[in-house]
Amino acid sequence: MEYRINFINNSYRRFAKAHKEELISAFWDCLERGALTLREEVSKFEDNLANFVGTKYAIGVNSGTDALFLSCKALGIKGNWNYLLERVYAGEITIDEANKLFEGDELITVSHTFIASIQCIVNCGAKPVLVDVGENELMNPELIEPAITERTKAILPVHFHGKVCDMDAILDIAAKHNLHIIEDAAQALGSSYKGKMAGSFGDAGCFSFNTAKLLGGFGDGGGIVTNSRDLCEKLYLLRNHWNMAQTSVRMSDFPTPEIVQWAWKSRLDNVQAALLNVKFKYYRDLLVRRKQIADMYCEGLKGLPLKLPKYGEGDVIQEFIVRIGNEEEREKFKKFMDEKGIEVLIRETTPNHKVKNLYLDHFSLPVTESISKDAVRLPTYPELEDSEVDEIIGAIREFYK
Ligand SMILES: Cc1ncc(COP(=O)(O)O)c(C=O)c1O
Incomplete structure (x- = not known):
């Protein structure tokens, strides 16, 4: 697509x-x-x-x-x-x-x-x-x-x-x-x-x-x-x-x-x-731009029923990950964004320890498992235009209307 x-x-x-x-x-x-x-x-x-x-x-x-x-x-x-x-x-x-x-x-x-x-x-x-990981992943x-x-x-x-x-x-x-x-x-x-x-x-x-x-x-x-x-x-x-x-x-x-x-x-x-x-x-400038995009998301998505990432001092923004609540809602969200022509990424739907034949499924890792059910990655690359970030924010706000 x-x-x-x-x-x-x-x-x-x-x-x-x-x-x-x-x-x-x-x-x-x-x-x-x-x-x-x-x-x-x-x-x-x-x-x-x-x-x-x-x-x-x-x-x-x-x-x-x-x-x-x-x-x-x-x-x-x-x-x-x-x-x-x-x-x-x-x-x-x-x-x-x-x-x-x-x-x-x-x-x-x-x-x-x-x-x-x-x-x-x-x-x-x-x-x-x-x-296991903590809620900070x-x-x-x-x-x-x-x-x-x-x-x-x-x-x-x-x-x-x-x-x-x-x-x-x-x-x-x-x-x-x-x-x-x-x-x-x-x-x-x-x-x-x-x-x-x-x-x-x-x-x-x-x-x-x-x-x-x-x-x-x-x-x-x-x-x-x-x-x-x-x-x-x-x-x-x-x-x-x-x-x-x-x-x-x-x-x-x-x-x-x-x-x-x-x-x-x-x-x-x-x-x-x-x-x-x-x-x-250009690397330092690219990191600054990533942070600007993350700040735009944090501001623009405030108040919506999704969990936003928390950034601390010293963090850089590899990806902007939001938590949608559950798998069903995530599917709907992905479909809605696809229809808007915006690619969001869903990875780790099966956490590594649950992959068949890797012989790691004896580990019980509840936080890891819960993250795998509702995490969605938004585009965060530094070359995104402000207008594109605004469009993504607008689409997400429309989803929750
Ligand atoms: C956390 C982590 N470790 C290791 C790797 C492996 O890096 P590469 O894809 O360059 O082999 C990646 C990237 O894909 C990664 O995200």
């Missing part, structure tokens, strides 16, 4: 149009020099990212999904859960047998997130342990300690929708139990907690630059930030076949170790980095 006001597509179309010359010149410069793989554009992007978040190092990778997975690998997260689940899927053993045969680490995260936050744990062979820190066992190796907080989790509480728990912290900051580049940026609290902070994200690129992209030189070195090696021999990494600072290990290939494309470097210049 073609929408007059779409959920995201116009964001990158309009950004590209507004900055056409600069983007084409960055792209052409790479082509002319044949600078396509791990060249200085990637290094420059890594410097931009590290400076922005306030960490010593940043490592460009292929996606937010890989950022999480490689961070877990670099921190030594391991186990046989992925192998056992493959045997379950092949019908060789039952899930009860798999549970008895499991050896490895557990990581604590949430179900109220994109699947990649959980997938990285399973792909390392470890078991995900899911805790963030990991409820009170539920973390009861979920810790002797297998627990790390906490993976997800800074959802541009809001940072309660990091004081999470850092305290991690210190007390000697656990790593891997932050999923895919939706939170630029959000802060008590003046410190999302991604800079834990051992590693993971970002996504896929098209729909705050710093949306032109395709896929991801990044990891860290203050640990050891972790940075390991990540450089893990993303590139355990090989430092590329210009983007500082070869003299980080020579390839003599002993080689098996690794992966997950590099931020050089052309993508060049385009992201252009967008990064």
Whole structure:
């Protein structure tokens, strides 16, 4: 269906149009020099990212999904859960047998997130342990300690929708139990907690630059930030076949170790980095515009029988999510907005732990389940015109007439 006001597509179309010359010149410069793989554009992007978040190092990778997975690998997260689940899927053993045969680490995260936050744990062979979120849609820190066992190796907080989790509480728990912290900051580049940026609290902070994200690129992209030189070195090696021999990494600072290990290939494309470097210049302004749009929604939707998000200091606006009340009402709302030519998004209708065959349905997460029944995302990209935001507000007010 073609929408007059779409959920995201116009964001990158309009950004590209507004900055056409600069983007084409960055792209052409790479082509002319044949600078396509791990060249200085990637290094420059890594410097931009590290400076922005306030960490010593940043490592460009292929996606937010890989950022999480490689961070877990670099921190030594391991186990046989992925192998056992493959045997379950092949019908060789039952899930009860798999549970008895499991050896490895557990990581604590949430179900109220994109699947990649959980997938990285399973792909390392470890078991995900899911805790509920609070009404703010963030990991409820009170539920973390009861979920810790002797297998627990790390906490993976997800800074959802541009809001940072309660990091004081999470850092305290991690210190007390000697656990790593891997932050999923895919939706939170630029959000802060008590003046410190999302991604800079834990051992590693993971970002996504896929098209729909705050710093949306032109395709896929991801990044990891860290203050640990050891972790940075390991990540450089893990993303590139355990090989430092590329210009983007500082070869003299980080020579390839003599002993080689098996690794992966997950590099931020050089052309993508060049385009992201252009967008990064405008990033702070784009965040300001997102906040203006959120303020327009908050003002314009006041008094209606839907629940509006609450924003605190330091939050950035990845998406503007309203709670409609129940599933039936949400269906009617979506249909009404479709008829108006306005695309709103309904995701997480089935929370991750309820998806069949992922073997996570033993977790009881009432807040997560209730959010999945009535959350609706409104278009919030910075390239929206004021008149479009007004039109969306007008349509919603008409729905409630
Ligand atoms: C919370 C969260 N974590 C991880 C990811 C994975 O990022 P990517 O799509 O770049 O792999 C996403 C985005 O899709 C996300 O929203």
